[in-house]
Structures are given as C-alpha cells and as structure tokens.
Amino acid sequence: MEMNGDQLSVYALGGLHEVGKNMYVIEYGQEIVVVDCGNKFPDETLLGIDLIIPDIHYLIENQERVKALIVTHGHEDHIGSIPFFLKKLNVPVYATRFTLGLIELKLTEHKILRETELIEIQADSVITFEEIKIEFFKVNHSIPDCLGIVFRTPEGTIVHTGDFKFDLTPVNQQHSDIHRMAEIGKEGVLLLLSESTNAERPGLTPSxxxxxxxxxxxxxxxxxxxxxxxxxxxxxxxxxxxxxxxxxxxxxxxxxxxxxxxxxxxxxxxxxxxxxxxxxxxxxxxxxxxxxxxxxxxxxxxxxxxxxxxxxxxxxxxxxxxxxxxxxxxxxxxxxxxxxxxxxxxxxxxxxxxxxYGSGVTTGMHVSGHGYQEDLKLMLSFMRPKYFIPIHGEYRMLYKHQQLAESVGVQQGHTFILKNGDVVDIKNQEARQTRKVHAGHTYVDGMGVGDVGNLILRDRKQLSEDGMLVVVLTMSKSKKELISDPDTISRGFVYVKESEALMNEVNQRIKQSLSELREENKMEWKAIKQQIKKSVGEFLFSKTKRKPMIIPIIIEI
Amino acid sequence: MEMNGDQLSVYALGGLHEVGKNMYVIEYGQEIVVVDCGNKFPDETLLGIDLIIPDIHYLIENQERVKALIVTHGHEDHIGSIPFFLKKLNVPVYATRFTLGLIELKLTEHKILRETELIEIQADSVITFEEIKIEFFKVNHSIPDCLGIVFRTPEGTIVHTGDFKFDLTPVNQQHSDIHRMAEIGKEGVLLLLSESTNAERPGLTPSxxxxxxxxxxxxxxxxxxxxxxxxxxxxxxxxxxxxxxxxxxxxxxxxxxxxxxxxxxxxxxxxxxxxxxxxxxxxxxxxxxxxxxxxxxxxxxxxxxxxxxxxxxxxxxxxxxxxxxxxxxxxxxxxxxxxxxxxxxxxxxxxxxxxxYGSGVTTGMHVSGHGYQEDLKLMLSFMRPKYFIPIHGEYRMLYKHQQLAESVGVQQGHTFILKNGDVVDIKNQEARQTRKVHAGHTYVDGMGVGDVGNLILRDRKQLSEDGMLVVVLTMSKSKKELISDPDTISRGFVYVKESEALMNEVNQRIKQSLSELREENKMEWKAIKQQIKKSVGEFLFSKTKRKPMIIPIIIEI
Structure with a gap:
C-alpha cells in the first residue's frame, strides 16, 4: 500500500527489535529524509556472515524522493552501512565534523569518497527542503559531536534523540544542550523518537x-x-x-x-x-x-x-x-x-x-554512553511529546521505555512499539499504525551483499554440526548399472580411513537401494539421488547419531 | 614419568582453567581415589560437539589402583560424565542419597544402572582403604546434600571443599557444618583444594x-x-x-x-x-x-x-x-x-x-550457590592449610583465589595454580609440582566418544563459514583426458543456478590447470587435485572474498 496525500510518515528500516543497524525514515509528501545508516554484527547462528545491513529496497524504489541521509553520530551502528547505501543511492550525507571524519575513513576504504557529497553541519545548522525543515540539538554520548534532530513539518515537529545520556560533568565540553531541549519541548513536539538501549537500568548513568x-x-x-x-x-x-x-x-x-x-x-x-x-x-x-x-x-x-x-x-x-x-x-x-x-x-x-577489568562501579573503568531510566525520563520530560516511538533496542527495552514514557505523562495508547517496516502515519495531528513498508536484513559475506540467504545458512548449519558425505556413483548410461563401487568422501563427519567398515556398509546400502529402485522400475536420476540420501542418512544416524549432509553425485558414462 | 615410592599426589583431570568437567584425583601409594566426574558444554567454536568430558586414559592405564569415585554433589559439572567413566572403569561410586538419585536417573538413561555399584554415604560416613581414610563434612550449595571431603593419609590431611557457600539462614536445613570445619582445621590440614567460581566477587554471597x-x-x-x-x-x-x-x-x-x-x-x-x-x-x-x-x-x-x-x-x-x-x-x-x-x-x-528477570539484588530472584570472596576467606580461615590449590575455575579466578589465600595467611609460594594434569607431589610434608599426567578433553558427538578431533573441527569451521564446492572430473584412464565438462556441486557457498557465469569460469580454470600440468608432465591424480584446489580456491577468493572448501573428485574410466 502506498502513501497518498500529504501526510507525515515515520518508520524504521533497522534498529527495532534489535541492537544495531539503525536506520529511521521521515516522509512528508514528496520528501524522504533518512536518519543514520548502521550495521550490526552477526550472532553465532549466522555462519560465515560478516555484517548485517538494512534492506533498503524501499528507498531504492523511491529514490527520487530521498533528499538526505543525516547521521547523528559516528558509531558503527549508525554509520557502518553508509558505503553499501551510497553504492545504491546517490544522496548527500549530512553530519558533524567528527562524524564526517569517521565516515571519510570508511568511504576511503571502499574507494567511493570522491563521488560522495558530504555536508558538514553544526548544532545550529538548519537544513531546508520543500516541506521538511531540519534543526539540531547537542546531546552527550560516548563519542564526540553527537546530535539530536528536530524535523519541522507542516503536520508538526518530530524529534529524534540519536544516542544520548545526560552527563552534567562531561569531559572535553561535550555538554547536552538542555536549554535548547527545554525550548523545543516548550514549542511543542508531536512525536518523539528516543533511544532505549538502557531502558532496563534504573537510576541515572554515571558521569x-x-x-x-x-x-x-x-x-x-x-x-x-x-x-x-x-x-x-x-x-x-x-x-x-x-x-x-x-x-x-x-x-x-x-x-x-x-x-x-x-x-x-x-x-x-x-x-x-x-x-x-x-x-x-x-x-x-x-x-x-x-x-x-x-x-x-x-x-x-x-x-x-x-x-x-x-x-x-x-x-x-x-x-x-x-x-x-x-x-x-x-x-x-x-x-x-x-x-x-x-x-x-x-x-x-x-x-x-x-x-x-569488569565494568560497573567495582572497577570504575567503564560507564555507559546510553542513558539509564532517569536519563530517558528527563528527555521525555523535556520534550513532552504527544506521541512516542521508543527506538534502538530489543523488544523488552522498547517495552520498558514505553512504561517510562507513561510514568512521565505520555498518554496510554500514544506509544507505538514498532517492528522495522511498520509505518506510523500522522494526519491532522492523529497518528495511526496500519501499514508496512518492506524492511529486512541484508547479509554481507565477503564481496557478496545480499546473495546469502536462509537456504545457504541452513546448509552451513548442517555442515557445521555433522559435516558431509559425498557419494559418487559411476553408472552406465545405457544399462543404468554401477560401473564400479561407489566412491565416498567425507569432511567434518568421520575420518573415512578409520571407518572403513562403516563405509563398506554405506556401499552395501547404496547397492541395495539401487536394486530396490530397479525392481520398482524407478531408475531415474532424481529418484536414485533421493533414495540414496534417505537410506544412507538413516543408516548413518542409526550408527552414529549424527546427520551429515549426504550429497549423491551420479556420473553417466 | 611414573610416581615412585609412597608419596601423596594430587592432580586434576578436569576443572582447572575452565568452568565445568570437574575431576580431581588423590593418590597415595597403590591407591587412587577420584573426586567428581563432570561434563561441560561446548562453546560455539566446537561445532557439532554435544558434550566435553575428561580424558581418563591415565586412570584406565592405572585402573587396578582406582578404588573409588566419590561425588560431592549432583550438578552436571560433577556427575555428567559418570556414564562415560563407568563404561570404561568398573569402580564403586560413593555419594549422598540425593546425589545418588540424580546419578541413577543418568545411569538408567544410559542403561548401565544394574551393573554399577552405588554406595550411599552421609556426612558422618567413613570410608577406609589400605592407606587412605575418607571422612566428610556438610556444606551448603544450590542443591541438597552436598559434601566436602577429608582425606586422611599417612602424609597428612587433604581437604576438598566441593562447591560451597556459607548461608547462615539456609532453606530446608541445608546448613554448613561450620563446627566440623573448625575441628578439621584445628587438627591440621596439609593441603586444601577449594572452589574458585566466585573468587572475583567481593563480599559474602546473599542467602x-x-x-x-x-x-x-x-x-x-x-x-x-x-x-x-x-x-x-x-x-x-x-x-x-x-x-x-x-x-x-x-x-x-x-x-x-x-x-x-x-x-x-x-x-x-x-x-x-x-x-x-x-x-x-x-x-x-x-x-x-x-x-x-x-x-x-x-x-x-x-x-x-x-x-x-x-x-x-x-x-x-x-x-x-x-x-x-x-x-x-x-x-x-x-x-x-x-x-x-x-x-x-x-x-x-x-x-x-x-x-x-535479571539476576542480582535488583530483582532478587537469583542468588549464587558459589561463595564470594568473604566465603572463600572463611573456608581458608577454618582450614588454615599449609598448602593450597584453588580449583574449579578459569585462570583469573584461580589467581584471585590465590590472592585471597595469601590475604588470610597462606604462605607465599605455598599455593599451586595448576593446569589439568599438573601433579603436586607431597613427601615429608613438602609439596612440589614437577611432573604431569596425561589430561585433556574428550568430545562427545552423537554416539561417538573421542572420535571427533581437531581436523574434523577445522573442516566443520571452514564448511560453516564458506560452504564447499565439489568438482567432479571424469577422465579417461588411458589418455588422462577429460571425457566431459567438469561437474560442480556447491552447498553453503553460492546458489550455482544464480552463478552460472562463475561456474563457467571455474570450469575454464580447471581446464587451464589440466593443460598446464600436462605441459609440465605432472598428470598424477594427487598433483591434479592439489592444483585444482589451489587455482579454483584462489579464483573464487578473488571473485567473492570467500574460501569455500574445494573438494576435487576424479573418476577414472
């Protein structure tokens, strides 16, 4: 379903129900502005995958409307997918001086620095498109030069916090601009998107x-x-x-x-x-x-x-x-x-x-850059939003953040816990979540972007747990008979040398399967392969309680 | 190097530089007593492995001397390997009533309950062998009926704490017998083996x-x-x-x-x-x-x-x-x-x-069963050992436990931080660590115990990350020429269907490799296989930055 008319729409292409891969999108009429373009690293179930980046097919389909990529700060979960994004979409990138420095390192590595339009902004910059006007405010986080973003639209004001904590004694003058935040809130915020990473932790983040x-x-x-x-x-x-x-x-x-x-x-x-x-x-x-x-x-x-x-x-x-x-x-x-x-x-x-070693007050060698519950409540209290979307986090974090929002006065039913792709549409100051855009994971594996899918991952999983056994049958084309004994080659399963008896039995099973198929008059290659997979697989499982991948290969002579 | 003469020897076959798989051994003269027989679960690098159990080859070689397996309590890291142990060694198992109940469940599952000699002990039991006499004392832990063990030997007394904490308000009367501990310590302890799981945590474990x-x-x-x-x-x-x-x-x-x-x-x-x-x-x-x-x-x-x-x-x-x-x-x-x-x-x-959810005082729904630093110091203070071996833990835990021991009076140089297999020999009240017995991991994978080694795990790792490509060459025996185009089959790498061009290039590389070998007059099967692995592997890496396992198969006709 496509958007129609001039309404305001907000959704994530990454960052919801997950930590990392942040990408949020604001649309008004013919204008699309993208916030952040992060990656995340695979867990141990995504065998062989190097990186996970947002699926941006929706943006590619609507590329003539995409006006800008605005980056809140320079962490990998906010900038890590920029090179992949820019290879598909030619869009200017707005970020602060330090953030741009890190983006440039990345673009240089990918050899696309020259063709990219990078635009430096400060906390007091204003970016004006046809309908959407963008302002900023300084936030404190565990990297310099972080911004929150204010979108002024004909429908009202949207605030995106970026990552933040309130550190009243920061190092290197990286102060949060709480006066500006108070001002924005006082002017009226229709919708707040605020980060949820530490929504489970009580108290205020240490300095x-x-x-x-x-x-x-x-x-x-x-x-x-x-x-x-x-x-x-x-x-x-x-x-x-x-x-x-x-x-x-x-x-x-x-x-x-x-x-x-x-x-x-x-x-x-x-x-x-x-x-x-x-x-x-x-x-x-x-x-x-x-x-x-x-x-x-x-x-x-x-x-x-x-x-x-x-x-x-x-x-x-x-x-x-x-x-x-x-x-x-x-x-x-x-x-x-x-x-x-x-x-x-x-x-x-x-x-x-x-x-x-060890984090927390015991050793005192680490404090989080993400606001705890009291930090999050302070942001909510400054902004006093009519509507609220908790962002950056797994479900339980978004859920806790919703509870925090309601505790400081956001009305019940005015918080949207979204999945990536769920769209909140706002028209006449009323927000509704009814439709979706396409969103998903894109896997990066070596040079391949998006070419490894679930089938390959399922194969890798089976191979990783029990290895595999290749069975080569050399058969005469005319008589459909074995010309020689089957050859078996295994990797990751057992040492064939040490399992001669097992492999002899496998060969017996294969011959038996073939003679059964012959009696049933089912000597097509496909049936032969299926039958060998089944009978050899079952035999090996009964003998070893392992399930190697069985790969039958038939050579016709 | 074998032990000679009647000295006292102590070592671990599991449980040091790791958490889990506990197995400690006390030898005096012709008698060997084993304490605990646990397993541990593999981390994500041990692809497909179900369990890790101690390598007990040393005990099997000395089986006529092994008198008993004594079990301190019924957790998996103390009883999980018992079925595998008993299939190799016919030794009586001593444990308390509750612990035996859990062991019996396990032996029933492995269908070896009937042939096992299980002997029930209480805290006041005494087991007497020729040279070693064994007593017990009650400790508190997160499972009922836990014991510490006292070995009385001609050389002196050794104490093994099992797992413990001091809970002065335990549930179900599972009190630590601190009076007995004080008594044992007063009588004099030559060597203490005490658990180290929480040696990094300051304070006393909550009740x-x-x-x-x-x-x-x-x-x-x-x-x-x-x-x-x-x-x-x-x-x-x-x-x-x-x-x-x-x-x-x-x-x-x-x-x-x-x-x-x-x-x-x-x-x-x-x-x-x-x-x-x-x-x-x-x-x-x-x-x-x-x-x-x-x-x-x-x-x-x-x-x-x-x-x-x-x-x-x-x-x-x-x-x-x-x-x-x-x-x-x-x-x-x-x-x-x-x-x-x-x-x-x-x-x-x-x-x-x-x-x-969440552990610790915040939710209060979990407390550890393992003593924190003050618990460990209390045990050390009760026992006042001349020598100390911290057990159950990774290196940093053993190291911290050594520091705790020295803080309450164990002399510097009298603590042994051992690896599994390192032996402490004690003669004339003097302890030295100079020799080793064989120790290691045995992997259980399906029905196989010990048949999966590093070569298979390395293959599984490669298969899990980049999959594999089987290349089948059908060649004439006489002319050593390809009879047809090579067949390629991949799993976990790329969809061959979608990569027809890539596979065509692979076939070109194979043909080129063969003609080069022919010119160099190196057309032996082994050389062909090596050359194909190398050239196809390098080609695919250059095109995809992935390294699938290349498996060449040559069929001679």
Missing amino acids: EQMVGHHLEKAFMDAQGKVFVSTFASNVSRVQQVVQAAILTNRKLALIGRSMVNVVGVAIERGYLAVPDEMLIDQKQINDFPPEKVAILCTGSQGEPMAALSRLSTGNFRGVDVLHGDTVILAAGPIPGNERSVTTIVDNLFALGANVI | EQMVGHHLEKAFMDAQGKVFVSTFASNVSRVQQVVQAAILTNRKLALIGRSMVNVVGVAIERGYLAVPDEMLIDQKQINDFPPEKVAILCTGSQGEPMAALSRLSTGNFRGVDVLHGDTVILAAGPIPGNERSVTTIVDNLFALGANVI
Whole structure:
C-alpha cells in the first residue's frame, strides 16, 4: 500500500527489535529524509556472515524522493552501512565534523569518497527542503559531536534523540544542550523518537569523569607499563587516558589500526588535546623505562585479530606485556563478547600482568554512553511529546521505555512499539499504525551483499554440526548399472580411513537401494539421488547419531 | 614419568582453567581415589560437539589402583560424565542419597544402572582403604546434600571443599557444618583444594532466603498464572516456590522432563515437602482459574527445546502464557547463554506477560550457590592449610583465589595454580609440582566418544563459514583426458543456478590447470587435485572474498 496525500510518515528500516543497524525514515509528501545508516554484527547462528545491513529496497524504489541521509553520530551502528547505501543511492550525507571524519575513513576504504557529497553541519545548522525543515540539538554520548534532530513539518515537529545520556560533568565540553531541549519541548513536539538501549537500568548513568578518577589512581599505582584498551572513538575516555599519562609523566603509544586512524582524526579535527612530544611510535616503546610508558590499544571486545588479543598471547611483534605491567580494560563487553574478553583476561593474568577489568562501579573503568531510566525520563520530560516511538533496542527495552514514557505523562495508547517496516502515519495531528513498508536484513559475506540467504545458512548449519558425505556413483548410461563401487568422501563427519567398515556398509546400502529402485522400475536420476540420501542418512544416524549432509553425485558414462 | 615410592599426589583431570568437567584425583601409594566426574558444554567454536568430558586414559592405564569415585554433589559439572567413566572403569561410586538419585536417573538413561555399584554415604560416613581414610563434612550449595571431603593419609590431611557457600539462614536445613570445619582445621590440614567460581566477587554471597522473600512478593502481586523457571536441582528454590504458592493458594504444575524427574527424586527421598493435592498435572492447568495456578518449568538457560523457550513462542501444547500472566526467571544465565535468555524474555513480553528477570539484588530472584570472596576467606580461615590449590575455575579466578589465600595467611609460594594434569607431589610434608599426567578433553558427538578431533573441527569451521564446492572430473584412464565438462556441486557457498557465469569460469580454470600440468608432465591424480584446489580456491577468493572448501573428485574410466 502506498502513501497518498500529504501526510507525515515515520518508520524504521533497522534498529527495532534489535541492537544495531539503525536506520529511521521521515516522509512528508514528496520528501524522504533518512536518519543514520548502521550495521550490526552477526550472532553465532549466522555462519560465515560478516555484517548485517538494512534492506533498503524501499528507498531504492523511491529514490527520487530521498533528499538526505543525516547521521547523528559516528558509531558503527549508525554509520557502518553508509558505503553499501551510497553504492545504491546517490544522496548527500549530512553530519558533524567528527562524524564526517569517521565516515571519510570508511568511504576511503571502499574507494567511493570522491563521488560522495558530504555536508558538514553544526548544532545550529538548519537544513531546508520543500516541506521538511531540519534543526539540531547537542546531546552527550560516548563519542564526540553527537546530535539530536528536530524535523519541522507542516503536520508538526518530530524529534529524534540519536544516542544520548545526560552527563552534567562531561569531559572535553561535550555538554547536552538542555536549554535548547527545554525550548523545543516548550514549542511543542508531536512525536518523539528516543533511544532505549538502557531502558532496563534504573537510576541515572554515571558521569564519564568517574572513569577519569579511576584511571588516574590506576596510573599512579602502576609500576611497569600501563596498557589501556578502549574504543578508539570514545575520545573523552582517550582524553582521560592522556591526562592520566601526563599526570604520571608517561609517553603514549597507540597500537591497532583503528586506534591510530580514529585518534588521528580526533587530534587533527581538534577533539582531542595531546601535548607535543607525548606521542611515541610503537617501535619506541622499549626505548623508555616501563614506568614512563602508556599504551592505548584496540581489542577491548576480545576481537581475535586486534591488538589486545595478540598482546595477551605474546603475538604482537615488538611489544610485550611483562610481569608487573598493568592492563586496563576500559570498555564493557558488548553482549556476546564476554567469553572472548575473559579469555584475554586469563591470558594477561598468566603473563603476570595486573589486569583491571569488569565494568560497573567495582572497577570504575567503564560507564555507559546510553542513558539509564532517569536519563530517558528527563528527555521525555523535556520534550513532552504527544506521541512516542521508543527506538534502538530489543523488544523488552522498547517495552520498558514505553512504561517510562507513561510514568512521565505520555498518554496510554500514544506509544507505538514498532517492528522495522511498520509505518506510523500522522494526519491532522492523529497518528495511526496500519501499514508496512518492506524492511529486512541484508547479509554481507565477503564481496557478496545480499546473495546469502536462509537456504545457504541452513546448509552451513548442517555442515557445521555433522559435516558431509559425498557419494559418487559411476553408472552406465545405457544399462543404468554401477560401473564400479561407489566412491565416498567425507569432511567434518568421520575420518573415512578409520571407518572403513562403516563405509563398506554405506556401499552395501547404496547397492541395495539401487536394486530396490530397479525392481520398482524407478531408475531415474532424481529418484536414485533421493533414495540414496534417505537410506544412507538413516543408516548413518542409526550408527552414529549424527546427520551429515549426504550429497549423491551420479556420473553417466 | 611414573610416581615412585609412597608419596601423596594430587592432580586434576578436569576443572582447572575452565568452568565445568570437574575431576580431581588423590593418590597415595597403590591407591587412587577420584573426586567428581563432570561434563561441560561446548562453546560455539566446537561445532557439532554435544558434550566435553575428561580424558581418563591415565586412570584406565592405572585402573587396578582406582578404588573409588566419590561425588560431592549432583550438578552436571560433577556427575555428567559418570556414564562415560563407568563404561570404561568398573569402580564403586560413593555419594549422598540425593546425589545418588540424580546419578541413577543418568545411569538408567544410559542403561548401565544394574551393573554399577552405588554406595550411599552421609556426612558422618567413613570410608577406609589400605592407606587412605575418607571422612566428610556438610556444606551448603544450590542443591541438597552436598559434601566436602577429608582425606586422611599417612602424609597428612587433604581437604576438598566441593562447591560451597556459607548461608547462615539456609532453606530446608541445608546448613554448613561450620563446627566440623573448625575441628578439621584445628587438627591440621596439609593441603586444601577449594572452589574458585566466585573468587572475583567481593563480599559474602546473599542467602537463598532473599529469593524467597522476592518470590512471595511477586506471587502476591500476580494477577494471572505464575510461571517460575529455575534449575530443577535447586531444591531449596523449588521449596520456596512451593511456599509462595501455598501462601497465595495456588496449585502447582511441573513442566519439562528434568523438572518432573528431579522434583520426583526430591519428594520421594524427603528433600522437598509438597502438600498432598497441591500438585496438578499440566493437563489440568486450564481447569483452574489463572490466579489459582503456579507452574514450575525448565529452560531458565534459554535451551531451545526446553519448556520456557517453547512457552515463549506459543509452542507448548496445552499451556499458554497469556496477557497478565507473570513469568519469573529465577536463575542467572550461565556465561554464553545470555542471548538465548534475552530472546525468550523479549518473546514473553510480546505475549503480554509481566516478566521478572535479571539476576542480582535488583530483582532478587537469583542468588549464587558459589561463595564470594568473604566465603572463600572463611573456608581458608577454618582450614588454615599449609598448602593450597584453588580449583574449579578459569585462570583469573584461580589467581584471585590465590590472592585471597595469601590475604588470610597462606604462605607465599605455598599455593599451586595448576593446569589439568599438573601433579603436586607431597613427601615429608613438602609439596612440589614437577611432573604431569596425561589430561585433556574428550568430545562427545552423537554416539561417538573421542572420535571427533581437531581436523574434523577445522573442516566443520571452514564448511560453516564458506560452504564447499565439489568438482567432479571424469577422465579417461588411458589418455588422462577429460571425457566431459567438469561437474560442480556447491552447498553453503553460492546458489550455482544464480552463478552460472562463475561456474563457467571455474570450469575454464580447471581446464587451464589440466593443460598446464600436462605441459609440465605432472598428470598424477594427487598433483591434479592439489592444483585444482589451489587455482579454483584462489579464483573464487578473488571473485567473492570467500574460501569455500574445494573438494576435487576424479573418476577414472
């Protein structure tokens, strides 16, 4: 069903009932504005998949109406799909200076930087299309230069918060503009879209400064080298590591590609202050006494190829974690990464390091960038929206956020818990959710975008659990008889060498199946293949309780 | 290297640098006593593996010396490998009444109950061998009838704590016998083996009674049916659910096989008190008003086939979670299970249930059965051991436990952080760790025990990520020439139908490889296969950035 007339429509192509892959869309009349273009990483059931990006078929079909991609901030779940998006849609991209820096790194990697129209905005920028006018407001989050967005439409005002928390003592002057938020709310908000990541957590998010105090203490206590692993894009935290290093008179080395790249962007664009002569190359680390060196490294999520993982196993060339060194994990593990992170912690302890890990107040080395329940209620209270759509989160987070909204006065029935693709249409100030646009996951696997589907994933799953057995039958075309014994080749199932008896029995089953089919006069190749799959599969399951994929191949001579 | 002379030796065949698969061994002279026989579940890298059990080759080689398997309590990580153990070693099994009940369920399933010698012990039992005398003491843990073990040997006393916490207000009289512990410590302990699961957590473990209070409140607040999911073996918690149901005048139904079995054992053996007429069959649930029914179910770890998961998707025949029902997850997720659990929570919210989830004091629906740092220090303080081996845990937990031991007086250098197989020998009261016995993982996959090794797992990994391509070459035996075009069959890679051009190019590469080999006069089958693997693999990687397994098959005619 297509939209008709000049109404206001809002929907997500990613980010609902999931964490990551954020993409929200505002339509009014002939204008479509897209907010964010993130990716997410596959869980362990999506075998072999590298990335998941939003399915943007709907936007491609309506490309003449798509006026802009506006990016709230530079995290992967908000910018990670931009290269794939731009290869399909030629649309200008609006973002702040720091966010653009990270987008440019990405476009350079994909070799499409030159043909892209990138437009820098600030918190006080205004973008004016025919019908939709766009303003911004500053929010605080765990990366610099984050914006919330205000859409002024003939139907009313929509606010999209981006990711945010309220940190009243932020690092590097990354203040939330609460005065502007109050003003927007006072003018009247028809619809609020607000992020839900921490809607399950009571209280107010602790300030980033808490981490700074703990970092300083750890640096002062440390005897040998100090390694700190964190997200490179968390420039406030990087700044606090710099301060702790200054305080304890240590040089600072950066290791890991994204640490070097992103810190480079932050320094160059003025978001990070590092004294001259403080930065040293990783090759110089061993030129200084250990108590004079700090090292910022990637890999806080346990990524096997990143610096911290390689350091923990002694496989980082030229840099060693030694007995007496301190290693600080200044980032919380993203759900699903816990095991990889704890393995690294184990290995670092085994090297004799003093490892400071674990999030929360216990170690104080990490605070979330996403608002807790009181932060979310404060945003809702500023905006006083008539309608509310909780965004960014799995169902239980959206659900809790709805409860929070009602607790601060949003009317029952005025909150929409949507799925990706569900459209809220607003006309004459009344919102209704009745229709859908196409939305979905697109899998990226190597160079392939969208070519791996459920059938291939189902095959990979079977192959991964029980392997496979290829059965080659060489048969005469004329008589439809076996010319020689069947050949069997297995991978991931059993060592055929060690299972000669089993394979002999498999051959017996095959011959038996063939003679049965011959008696029933069913010697078509398709029937033969089906019968062999069935009889060999059942036989192997009865003998091994495993279900390898059986692949019969018939060679006609 | 073999042990010589009458010395005391202690080592683990499972449970060190891991959580699960516990098996510890005490040797003195000609006597070997084994403590516990657990399994663990594979992480996502062990594709297709069902279970991991200890490698017991060393015990099999020394089977005439193995006198007993003593089991501290009935959790899977302490009893899960017993059937596999007993199929290899005919050894009497000693355990308490409740633990034996769970072991019997397991042996019945494996059809080896009859031929096993099961010996029931109590806390005051004494088992006397030639040299080793064994006593016990009661400990509190999240399952009834748990014991610590005291080994009296000519060399001195060894204490093995089993799993424990100190709960001064336990449910169902499962008290720790702190007087006996104090006595054992006063008499003198040469070596303590104590569990390390929660060595990272500061403080004292909360009492199980805390959960009872929260359950009662939730039951009183509930409008509709109340579902509680917990470990069936946590009889204290089940008892508290029973109490909350009595308080609110609800009938109780059990769903899930292990809930029915284990609660059955607990009632029959007198560990759980349930009033007559309170239990109803799951078929009767809809015969009562929803506010008169409570349901205990399996699946608190998100297991896809267990009751809670099926309830959450509306796939449990005859029982529905409806709007207004309450669902309580009264168990913490084991690391690695978080995502499956949160998916279930999402689905339950979507059904309209009031879901109470999350561990810790926030919801109060779960407390750990493993002692925190203060519990561990109390045990160390009671036992005052000369030597200490932290057991049950990954490296960082063992390391933290060593620090705790030193903080309460264990001498530096007297703690051994071991790997599975590392032996501590004690002679003349002096302990040394110099030698190893064979230890390792044995994988159970379907009916196969130990037949899946790293080669098969590596194949499964490659198949799982990029699938495979079978290339069949039909060649004349005489001329060594292709008789027809190569056949290609792929699974988990690309749809061949949609990639006709790609497969045509693959065929070109194969023909080219063959003609190159012919020119170089290298037309042996082995060389052909290698060359095809290489050239097709490289070609496909360059085109797709994927690395499917290439399986060349040559049919000679």
